[in-house]
Amino acid sequence: MTRDKILDTAERLIAEQGFAGTSLRQIIAEAGVNLAAVHYHFGSKEELLDNVILRKVTAVNQRREELLRSYEREAEPEPVGVEKILAAFFEPMIETGTRNPQFIRLMGRMIGEGLIASIVEKHFLPTTMRFVAALGRALPAVPETELHWRVQFMFGALSQAVCGWDILPPAMQNHRNGPDFRLTMRRLMAFLSAGLKAPATQEVQ
Protein backbone atom coordinates (compact mmCIF):
# COMPACT_ATOMS: atom_id res chain seq x y z
CA MET A 1 0.00 0.00 0.00
CA THR A 2 1.33 3.41 -1.00
CA ARG A 3 0.02 5.07 2.13
CA ASP A 4 1.81 2.65 4.44
CA LYS A 5 5.04 2.79 2.48
CA ILE A 6 5.02 6.56 2.93
CA LEU A 7 4.29 6.30 6.66
CA ASP A 8 7.00 3.69 7.27
CA THR A 9 9.66 5.57 5.36
CA ALA A 10 8.72 8.92 6.87
CA GLU A 11 8.84 7.49 10.38
CA ARG A 12 12.30 6.07 9.84
CA LEU A 13 13.78 9.14 8.18
CA ILE A 14 12.25 11.70 10.54
CA ALA A 15 13.47 9.71 13.53
CA GLU A 16 16.97 9.65 12.06
CA GLN A 17 17.22 13.20 10.72
CA GLY A 18 14.48 15.22 12.34
CA PHE A 19 11.42 16.71 10.70
CA ALA A 20 12.99 19.79 9.18
CA GLY A 21 15.98 17.77 8.07
CA THR A 22 13.91 15.31 6.06
CA SER A 23 12.48 16.38 2.72
CA LEU A 24 9.39 14.91 1.12
CA ARG A 25 11.46 14.17 -1.95
CA GLN A 26 13.81 11.99 0.07
CA ILE A 27 10.87 10.15 1.59
CA ILE A 28 9.19 9.44 -1.73
CA ALA A 29 12.47 8.40 -3.33
CA GLU A 30 13.17 5.79 -0.65
CA ALA A 31 9.54 4.69 -0.53
CA GLY A 32 9.39 4.43 -4.32
CA VAL A 33 6.23 6.47 -4.69
CA ASN A 34 5.25 9.71 -6.36
CA LEU A 35 5.53 13.10 -4.71
CA ALA A 36 1.90 13.99 -5.22
CA ALA A 37 0.81 10.79 -3.50
CA VAL A 38 1.95 12.33 -0.21
CA HIS A 39 -0.33 15.28 -0.69
CA TYR A 40 -3.13 13.07 -1.91
CA HIS A 41 -3.02 10.88 1.19
CA PHE A 42 -2.02 13.41 3.82
CA GLY A 43 -2.46 16.91 2.46
CA SER A 44 0.83 18.37 3.66
CA LYS A 45 4.15 17.50 5.25
CA GLU A 46 2.81 18.49 8.66
CA GLU A 47 -0.21 16.25 8.37
CA LEU A 48 2.03 13.41 7.31
CA LEU A 49 3.96 13.91 10.55
CA ASP A 50 0.68 14.02 12.42
CA ASN A 51 -0.23 10.58 11.07
CA VAL A 52 3.22 9.16 11.74
CA ILE A 53 2.95 10.23 15.38
CA LEU A 54 -0.64 9.11 15.71
CA ARG A 55 0.17 5.56 14.62
CA LYS A 56 2.79 5.12 17.30
CA VAL A 57 1.75 7.24 20.24
CA THR A 58 -1.86 6.19 20.67
CA ALA A 59 -1.05 2.74 21.99
CA VAL A 60 1.59 4.11 24.35
CA ASN A 61 -0.76 6.71 25.77
CA GLN A 62 -3.50 4.14 26.30
CA ARG A 63 -1.09 1.89 28.14
CA ARG A 64 0.04 4.82 30.26
CA GLU A 65 -3.47 5.68 31.37
CA GLU A 66 -4.28 2.03 31.98
CA LEU A 67 -1.25 1.61 34.25
CA LEU A 68 -2.03 4.81 36.11
CA ARG A 69 -5.61 3.68 36.70
CA SER A 70 -4.48 0.34 38.02
CA TYR A 71 -1.99 1.99 40.40
CA GLU A 72 -4.73 4.31 41.57
CA ARG A 73 -7.01 1.36 42.36
CA GLU A 74 -4.21 -0.34 44.30
CA ALA A 75 -3.47 2.74 46.36
CA GLU A 76 -7.02 3.82 47.05
CA PRO A 77 -8.00 5.78 49.04
CA GLU A 78 -4.43 7.11 49.31
CA PRO A 79 -3.00 9.05 46.32
CA VAL A 80 -0.47 7.21 44.17
CA GLY A 81 3.15 8.09 44.95
CA VAL A 82 5.32 10.12 42.59
CA GLU A 83 7.56 7.18 41.68
CA LYS A 84 4.59 5.05 40.71
CA ILE A 85 3.14 7.85 38.61
CA LEU A 86 6.44 8.25 36.79
CA ALA A 87 6.62 4.51 36.28
CA ALA A 88 3.16 4.53 34.69
CA PHE A 89 4.30 7.30 32.38
CA PHE A 90 7.72 5.96 31.44
CA GLU A 91 7.38 2.18 31.42
CA PRO A 92 5.18 1.96 28.30
CA MET A 93 7.60 4.26 26.52
CA ILE A 94 10.61 2.24 27.63
CA GLU A 95 9.02 -1.02 26.51
CA THR A 96 8.16 0.35 23.10
CA GLY A 97 11.51 2.08 22.80
CA THR A 98 13.51 -1.01 23.69
CA ARG A 99 11.90 -2.90 20.82
CA ASN A 100 11.89 0.09 18.48
CA PRO A 101 14.55 2.72 19.21
CA GLN A 102 13.29 4.88 16.35
CA PHE A 103 10.08 5.48 18.20
CA ILE A 104 11.94 7.08 21.06
CA ARG A 105 13.92 9.43 18.88
CA LEU A 106 10.70 10.40 17.18
CA MET A 107 9.09 11.31 20.49
CA GLY A 108 12.09 13.36 21.51
CA ARG A 109 12.07 15.17 18.19
CA MET A 110 8.49 16.19 18.72
CA ILE A 111 9.27 17.90 22.00
CA GLY A 112 12.71 19.12 21.08
CA GLU A 113 12.08 20.59 17.66
CA GLY A 114 9.33 22.63 19.25
CA LEU A 115 7.41 21.85 16.12
CA ILE A 116 3.80 22.17 15.45
CA ALA A 117 2.05 22.98 18.67
CA SER A 118 -1.18 21.56 17.34
CA ILE A 119 0.32 18.08 16.99
CA VAL A 120 1.91 18.10 20.41
CA GLU A 121 -1.33 19.37 21.84
CA LYS A 122 -3.45 16.70 20.18
CA HIS A 123 -1.26 13.70 20.96
CA PHE A 124 0.35 14.60 24.27
CA LEU A 125 -1.88 17.03 26.14
CA PRO A 126 -4.82 14.81 27.14
CA THR A 127 -2.63 12.13 28.69
CA THR A 128 -0.33 14.75 30.18
CA MET A 129 -3.23 16.46 31.92
CA ARG A 130 -4.27 13.13 33.36
CA PHE A 131 -0.80 12.72 34.87
CA VAL A 132 -0.63 16.30 36.10
CA ALA A 133 -3.82 15.67 38.04
CA ALA A 134 -2.34 12.54 39.60
CA LEU A 135 0.86 14.41 40.49
CA GLY A 136 -1.26 17.16 42.04
CA ARG A 137 -2.79 14.62 44.41
CA ALA A 138 0.60 13.10 45.20
CA LEU A 139 2.13 16.52 45.88
CA PRO A 140 -0.48 18.61 47.69
CA ALA A 141 2.21 21.00 48.94
CA VAL A 142 3.15 22.10 45.42
CA PRO A 143 0.88 24.86 44.05
CA GLU A 144 -0.77 24.15 40.72
CA THR A 145 1.21 26.68 38.66
CA GLU A 146 4.50 25.42 40.01
CA LEU A 147 3.48 21.83 39.31
CA HIS A 148 2.68 22.77 35.72
CA TRP A 149 6.14 24.24 35.39
CA ARG A 150 7.73 21.14 36.84
CA VAL A 151 5.94 18.99 34.30
CA GLN A 152 7.21 21.34 31.64
CA PHE A 153 10.74 20.88 32.97
CA MET A 154 10.15 17.13 32.95
CA PHE A 155 9.35 17.09 29.25
CA GLY A 156 12.44 19.13 28.55
CA ALA A 157 14.65 16.71 30.44
CA LEU A 158 13.00 13.79 28.66
CA SER A 159 13.60 15.38 25.30
CA GLN A 160 17.29 15.92 25.96
CA ALA A 161 17.56 12.40 27.34
CA VAL A 162 16.30 10.72 24.20
CA CYS A 163 17.62 13.01 21.49
CA GLY A 164 19.47 16.05 22.68
CA TRP A 165 22.82 17.43 21.55
CA ASP A 166 24.94 15.04 19.63
CA ILE A 167 28.07 16.28 21.32
CA LEU A 168 27.86 13.80 24.17
CA PRO A 169 30.92 11.82 25.14
CA PRO A 170 30.81 8.48 23.32
CA ALA A 171 30.22 6.71 26.61
CA MET A 172 26.85 8.43 26.79
CA GLN A 173 25.92 7.93 23.15
CA ASN A 174 25.76 4.19 23.77
CA HIS A 175 23.21 4.68 26.48
CA ARG A 176 20.64 5.86 23.98
CA ASN A 177 19.78 2.42 22.67
CA GLY A 178 20.18 -1.17 23.61
CA PRO A 179 19.80 -2.39 27.18
CA ASP A 180 21.51 0.72 28.59
CA PHE A 181 18.54 2.76 27.42
CA ARG A 182 16.64 1.34 30.40
CA LEU A 183 19.39 2.56 32.72
CA THR A 184 19.29 6.07 31.27
CA MET A 185 15.54 6.16 31.74
CA ARG A 186 15.87 5.01 35.34
CA ARG A 187 18.40 7.78 35.89
CA LEU A 188 15.96 10.24 34.39
CA MET A 189 13.15 9.00 36.61
CA ALA A 190 15.29 9.33 39.73
CA PHE A 191 16.22 12.88 38.72
CA LEU A 192 12.63 13.85 37.97
CA SER A 193 11.22 12.21 41.05
CA ALA A 194 13.50 14.29 43.27
CA GLY A 195 12.80 17.46 41.29
CA LEU A 196 9.05 17.03 41.41
CA LYS A 197 9.13 16.47 45.17
CA ALA A 198 11.27 19.53 45.90
CA PRO A 199 9.81 22.05 48.37
CA ALA A 200 7.63 24.66 46.71
CA THR A 201 9.32 27.92 45.78
CA GLN A 202 8.45 30.94 47.90
CA GLU A 203 6.69 33.58 45.83
CA VAL A 204 8.28 36.46 47.73
CA GLN A 205 10.99 38.33 45.87
Add this chain to the structure above:
Amino acid sequence: MTRDKILDTAERLIAEQGFAGTSLRQIIAEAGVNLAAVHYHFGSKEELLDNVILRKVTAVNQRREELLRSYEREAEPEPVGVEKILAAFFEPMIETGTRNPQFIRLMGRMIGEGLIASIVEKHFLPTTMRFVAALGRALPAVPETELHWRVQFMFGALSQAVCGWDILPPAMQNHRNGPDFRLTMRRLMAFLSAGLKAPATQEVQ
Protein backbone atom coordinates in the same frame (compact mmCIF):
# COMPACT_ATOMS: atom_id res chain seq x y z
CA MET B 1 27.23 49.29 9.29
CA THR B 2 25.66 46.59 7.14
CA ARG B 3 27.13 43.79 9.18
CA ASP B 4 25.62 45.08 12.43
CA LYS B 5 22.24 45.75 10.88
CA ILE B 6 22.15 42.12 9.77
CA LEU B 7 23.19 40.86 13.20
CA ASP B 8 20.63 43.00 15.05
CA THR B 9 17.77 42.03 12.79
CA ALA B 10 18.72 38.35 12.73
CA GLU B 11 18.93 38.24 16.51
CA ARG B 12 15.47 39.73 16.90
CA LEU B 13 13.78 37.59 14.27
CA ILE B 14 15.42 34.30 15.25
CA ALA B 15 14.50 34.88 18.89
CA GLU B 16 10.90 35.50 17.87
CA GLN B 17 10.45 32.82 15.24
CA GLY B 18 13.26 30.34 15.66
CA PHE B 19 16.12 29.66 13.30
CA ALA B 20 14.34 27.44 10.81
CA GLY B 21 11.33 29.73 10.89
CA THR B 22 13.30 32.79 9.86
CA SER B 23 14.43 33.20 6.26
CA LEU B 24 17.42 35.20 5.14
CA ARG B 25 15.11 37.08 2.81
CA GLN B 26 13.01 38.25 5.74
CA ILE B 27 16.10 39.34 7.61
CA ILE B 28 17.54 41.35 4.73
CA ALA B 29 14.16 42.94 3.98
CA GLU B 30 13.78 44.24 7.53
CA ALA B 31 17.43 45.20 7.76
CA GLY B 32 17.29 46.98 4.41
CA VAL B 33 20.33 45.23 2.97
CA ASN B 34 21.06 42.92 0.07
CA LEU B 35 20.81 39.16 0.22
CA ALA B 36 24.34 38.59 -0.99
CA ALA B 37 25.64 40.83 1.80
CA VAL B 38 24.75 38.11 4.29
CA HIS B 39 26.87 35.59 2.45
CA TYR B 40 29.63 38.09 1.99
CA HIS B 41 29.86 38.91 5.70
CA PHE B 42 29.01 35.53 7.20
CA GLY B 43 29.24 32.88 4.52
CA SER B 44 26.02 31.03 5.34
CA LYS B 45 22.87 31.19 7.41
CA GLU B 46 24.44 28.92 10.00
CA GLU B 47 27.51 31.09 10.38
CA LEU B 48 25.27 34.11 10.75
CA LEU B 49 23.61 32.32 13.66
CA ASP B 50 27.03 31.49 15.05
CA ASN B 51 27.93 35.18 15.12
CA VAL B 52 24.58 36.19 16.62
CA ILE B 53 25.12 33.74 19.47
CA LEU B 54 28.76 34.66 19.91
CA ARG B 55 27.97 38.35 20.43
CA LYS B 56 25.58 37.62 23.27
CA VAL B 57 26.80 34.50 24.99
CA THR B 58 30.45 35.33 25.51
CA ALA B 59 29.78 37.95 28.17
CA VAL B 60 27.32 35.70 29.98
CA ASN B 61 29.73 32.78 30.04
CA GLN B 62 32.54 34.96 31.33
CA ARG B 63 30.31 36.24 34.12
CA ARG B 64 29.29 32.67 34.96
CA GLU B 65 32.86 31.50 35.33
CA GLU B 66 33.78 34.62 37.31
CA LEU B 67 30.95 34.03 39.78
CA LEU B 68 31.83 30.35 40.11
CA ARG B 69 35.46 31.21 40.83
CA SER B 70 34.48 33.72 43.48
CA TYR B 71 32.16 31.20 45.17
CA GLU B 72 34.95 28.65 45.08
CA ARG B 73 37.32 31.06 46.81
CA GLU B 74 34.71 31.80 49.49
CA ALA B 75 34.07 28.13 50.18
CA GLU B 76 37.67 26.93 50.10
CA PRO B 77 38.75 24.34 51.04
CA GLU B 78 35.20 22.95 51.02
CA PRO B 79 33.49 22.36 47.63
CA VAL B 80 30.84 24.88 46.61
CA GLY B 81 27.28 23.70 47.26
CA VAL B 82 24.90 22.76 44.44
CA GLU B 83 22.62 25.78 44.96
CA LYS B 84 25.57 28.15 44.72
CA ILE B 85 26.80 26.48 41.57
CA LEU B 86 23.36 26.77 40.01
CA ALA B 87 23.21 30.41 41.06
CA ALA B 88 26.53 31.09 39.35
CA PHE B 89 25.18 29.48 36.22
CA PHE B 90 21.71 31.02 36.17
CA GLU B 91 22.12 34.49 37.64
CA PRO B 92 24.08 36.00 34.74
CA MET B 93 21.49 34.57 32.37
CA ILE B 94 18.61 35.94 34.44
CA GLU B 95 20.16 39.39 34.61
CA THR B 96 20.74 39.55 30.89
CA GLY B 97 17.33 38.03 30.19
CA THR B 98 15.48 40.47 32.40
CA ARG B 99 16.91 43.38 30.44
CA ASN B 100 16.70 41.61 27.10
CA PRO B 101 14.03 38.87 26.93
CA GLN B 102 15.03 38.08 23.35
CA PHE B 103 18.36 36.82 24.52
CA ILE B 104 16.70 34.16 26.63
CA ARG B 105 14.50 32.87 23.87
CA LEU B 106 17.55 32.73 21.65
CA MET B 107 19.41 30.57 24.18
CA GLY B 108 16.46 28.24 24.51
CA ARG B 109 16.16 27.94 20.76
CA MET B 110 19.77 26.85 20.53
CA ILE B 111 19.22 23.94 22.87
CA GLY B 112 15.69 23.14 21.84
CA GLU B 113 15.99 23.22 18.08
CA GLY B 114 18.80 20.74 18.47
CA LEU B 115 20.49 22.76 15.78
CA ILE B 116 24.03 22.80 14.77
CA ALA B 117 26.01 20.76 17.22
CA SER B 118 29.15 22.66 16.30
CA ILE B 119 27.70 25.94 17.54
CA VAL B 120 26.42 24.48 20.78
CA GLU B 121 29.75 22.81 21.26
CA LYS B 122 31.76 25.95 20.67
CA HIS B 123 29.71 28.33 22.79
CA PHE B 124 28.36 26.14 25.56
CA LEU B 125 30.67 23.21 26.09
CA PRO B 126 33.73 24.87 27.68
CA THR B 127 31.70 26.67 30.35
CA THR B 128 29.48 23.64 30.82
CA MET B 129 32.48 21.42 31.49
CA ARG B 130 33.69 23.91 34.08
CA PHE B 131 30.35 23.60 35.88
CA VAL B 132 30.22 19.83 35.55
CA ALA B 133 33.56 19.67 37.33
CA ALA B 134 32.26 21.88 40.15
CA LEU B 135 29.13 19.75 40.46
CA GLY B 136 31.29 16.65 40.60
CA ARG B 137 33.05 18.03 43.65
CA ALA B 138 29.76 19.05 45.25
CA LEU B 139 28.23 15.62 44.61
CA PRO B 140 30.93 13.02 45.22
CA ALA B 141 28.31 10.28 45.61
CA VAL B 142 27.08 10.68 42.02
CA PRO B 143 29.21 8.76 39.48
CA GLU B 144 30.60 10.77 36.60
CA THR B 145 28.43 9.27 33.86
CA GLU B 146 25.27 9.82 35.85
CA LEU B 147 26.29 13.40 36.58
CA HIS B 148 26.78 14.01 32.86
CA TRP B 149 23.30 12.74 32.24
CA ARG B 150 21.88 14.95 34.95
CA VAL B 151 23.49 17.98 33.37
CA GLN B 152 21.98 16.90 30.07
CA PHE B 153 18.57 16.72 31.77
CA MET B 154 19.22 20.17 33.21
CA PHE B 155 19.73 21.70 29.79
CA GLY B 156 16.55 20.08 28.57
CA ALA B 157 14.54 21.48 31.45
CA LEU B 158 16.09 24.90 30.87
CA SER B 159 15.21 24.80 27.23
CA GLN B 160 11.57 23.97 27.89
CA ALA B 161 11.46 26.62 30.61
CA VAL B 162 12.48 29.45 28.32
CA CYS B 163 10.92 28.43 25.04
CA GLY B 164 9.09 25.15 25.04
CA TRP B 165 5.65 24.29 23.71
CA ASP B 166 3.42 27.22 23.13
CA ILE B 167 0.43 25.31 24.39
CA LEU B 168 0.94 26.39 27.96
CA PRO B 169 -2.00 27.82 29.86
CA PRO B 170 -1.94 31.61 29.50
CA ALA B 171 -1.11 31.91 33.19
CA MET B 172 2.25 30.32 32.40
CA GLN B 173 2.92 32.27 29.22
CA ASN B 174 3.18 35.45 31.28
CA HIS B 175 5.90 33.94 33.38
CA ARG B 176 8.26 33.91 30.42
CA ASN B 177 9.07 37.59 30.53
CA GLY B 178 8.83 40.50 32.86
CA PRO B 179 9.48 40.20 36.58
CA ASP B 180 7.85 36.75 36.75
CA PHE B 181 10.69 35.40 34.66
CA ARG B 182 12.82 35.53 37.80
CA LEU B 183 10.24 33.42 39.62
CA THR B 184 10.18 30.82 36.87
CA MET B 185 13.95 30.60 36.98
CA ARG B 186 13.90 30.20 40.75
CA ARG B 187 11.39 27.39 40.32
CA LEU B 188 13.65 25.79 37.78
CA MET B 189 16.65 26.08 40.07
CA ALA B 190 14.75 24.45 42.95
CA PHE B 191 13.70 21.62 40.67
CA LEU B 192 17.20 21.10 39.31
CA SER B 193 18.87 21.36 42.68
CA ALA B 194 16.73 18.53 44.03
CA GLY B 195 17.22 16.44 40.90
CA LEU B 196 20.98 16.84 40.89
CA LYS B 197 21.20 15.84 44.53
CA ALA B 198 19.09 12.71 44.13
CA PRO B 199 20.68 9.43 45.26
CA ALA B 200 22.69 7.76 42.51
CA THR B 201 20.89 5.12 40.48
CA GLN B 202 21.87 1.52 41.14
CA GLU B 203 23.41 -0.04 38.05
CA VAL B 204 21.93 -3.45 38.76
CA GLN B 205 19.03 -4.46 36.55
Add this chain to the structure above:
DNA sequence: GTCTATACTGAGATAGAC
Protein backbone atom coordinates in the same frame (compact mmCIF):
# COMPACT_ATOMS: atom_id res chain seq x y z
C1' DG C 1 -10.58 6.69 -5.85
C1' DT C 2 -5.49 6.45 -6.75
C1' DC C 3 -1.66 7.97 -8.62
C1' DT C 4 1.56 10.55 -12.26
C1' DA C 5 3.57 14.49 -14.51
C1' DT C 6 4.55 18.94 -14.27
C1' DA C 7 4.49 23.67 -12.92
C1' DC C 8 4.68 27.31 -9.18
C1' DT C 9 6.70 29.86 -5.31
C1' DG C 10 10.14 30.73 -2.02
C1' DA C 11 14.32 29.04 0.28
C1' DG C 12 19.81 29.23 0.61
C1' DA C 13 23.81 29.65 -2.11
C1' DT C 14 27.12 31.50 -5.69
C1' DA C 15 29.58 33.89 -9.66
C1' DG C 16 30.80 37.92 -11.44
C1' DA C 17 30.04 42.99 -12.64
C1' DC C 18 30.73 47.34 -10.49
Add this chain to the structure above:
DNA sequence: GTCTATCTCAGTATAGAC
Protein backbone atom coordinates in the same frame (compact mmCIF):
# COMPACT_ATOMS: atom_id res chain seq x y z
C1' DG D 1 32.15 45.93 -0.18
C1' DT D 2 28.00 45.73 -2.60
C1' DC D 3 24.48 44.22 -5.80
C1' DT D 4 22.31 41.66 -9.89
C1' DA D 5 21.36 37.49 -11.85
C1' DT D 6 21.03 32.84 -11.55
C1' DC D 7 21.29 27.98 -9.67
C1' DT D 8 19.44 24.19 -7.03
C1' DC D 9 16.25 22.29 -4.06
C1' DA D 10 12.46 22.67 -0.87
C1' DG D 11 7.02 22.31 -0.14
C1' DT D 12 2.86 22.92 -2.56
C1' DA D 13 -0.92 22.85 -6.15
C1' DT D 14 -3.32 21.18 -10.10
C1' DA D 15 -4.62 18.72 -14.41
C1' DG D 16 -5.41 14.60 -16.00
C1' DA D 17 -4.29 9.35 -16.81
C1' DC D 18 -5.90 4.97 -15.07
